[in-house]
Amino acid sequence: MSIEITFKALSDPVRRDIIHYLKEGRMSAGDIASKFDVAFATISYHLTILKKSSLIRETKVKNFVYYELNLSVFEDLLLWFSDFTGGESDE
Amino acid sequence: MSIEITFKALSDPVRRDIIHYLKEGRMSAGDIASKFDVAFATISYHLTILKKSSLIRETKVKNFVYYELNLSVFEDLLLWFSDFTGGESDE
DNA sequence: AAGCTATTTAGATAATTATCTAAATAGATA
DNA sequence: TATCTATTTAGATAATTATCTAAATAGCTT
Numbered sequence: 001m002s003i004e005i006t007f008k009a010l011s012d013p014v015r016r017d018i019i020h021y022l023k024e025g026r027m028s029a030g031d032i033a034s035k036f037d038v039a040f041a042t043i044s045y046h047l048t049i050l051k052k053s054s055l056i057r058e059t060k061v062k063n064f065v066y067y068e069l070n071l072s073v074f075e076d077l078l079l080w081f082s083d084f085t086g087g088e089s090d091e
Numbered sequence: 092m093s094i095e096i097t098f099k100a101l102s103d104p105v106r107r108d109i110i111h112y113l114k115e116g117r118m119s120a121g122d123i124a125s126k127f128d129v130a131f132a133t134i135s136y137h138l139t140i141l142k143k144s145s146l147i148r149e150t151k152v153k154n155f156v157y158y159e160l161n162l163s164v165f166e167d168l169l170l171w172f173s174d175f176t177g178g179e180s181d182e
Numbered sequence: 183a184a185g186c187t188a189t190t191t192a193g194a195t196a197a198t199t200a201t202c203t204a205a206a207t208a209g210a211t212a
Numbered sequence: 213t214a215t216c217t218a219t220t221t222a223g224a225t226a227a228t229t230a231t232c233t234a235a236a237t238a239g240c241t242t
Binding site for chain 2: 003004007008010011013016019023069071074075077078081082083084085
């Protein structure tokens with residue numbers, strides 16, 4: 001996981017909304033897209049970025065593509081932050 | 092604190108490097124800038140963005156401007172992430 | 183006041199990113 | 213096979229962002 005790619009992925013409101021929806025469980029690309037007022041292809045673009053960041057992963061079933069959160073990356077991020085709040089100032 | 096502004100602030104590598112330096116303690120704008128190979132004014136721009144996100148705060152002493160981390164915002168972010176990972180209170 | 187020192191602001195430009203429409207791909211079904 | 217459904221890719225464009233140089237601000241020191 002690259003923190004660069006991950007933070008870039010999280011820096012867009014549409015992408016944060018997507019991961020919020022995925023908190024409730026896996027969804028198909030189409031179902032995700034239908035929640036937004038932007039073009040289908042735009043959501044596909046955002047899903048690709050989220051996938052590259054490993055924040056989500058895909059599963060193909062029939063001709064659907066389902067997406068779900070990859071929680072282990074969120075835990076890595078928690079760790080990144082706790083480095084600041086934790087108190088150890090040792091490199 | 093707006094999560095939008097905060098994530099945007101964290102999405103740039105120079106800004107993440109700045110907060111990394113500030114982990115060691117407060118520093119003047121000039122000392123921060125001297126760590127980077129970009130123009131002074133560029134670092135000033137980044138400091139403004141970090142300040143707007145409340146990730147850092149400034150203190151003016153003489154004609155220096157010192158910056159330091161604002162840890163409470165990091166804790167808010169920790170909370171934002173733990174919402175995904177299941178929370179720390181429920182095991 | 184004049185001249186430093188530290189930092190920010192302005193204005194311009196290059197690079198990156200988000201968005202759109204249209205076309206392409208891939209699997210499912212008649 | 214032809215066609216439908218779901219999704220992605222391509223190409224274009226608009227919006228945003230990071231960067232630079234030059235000028236401005238503000239506080240110190242003599």
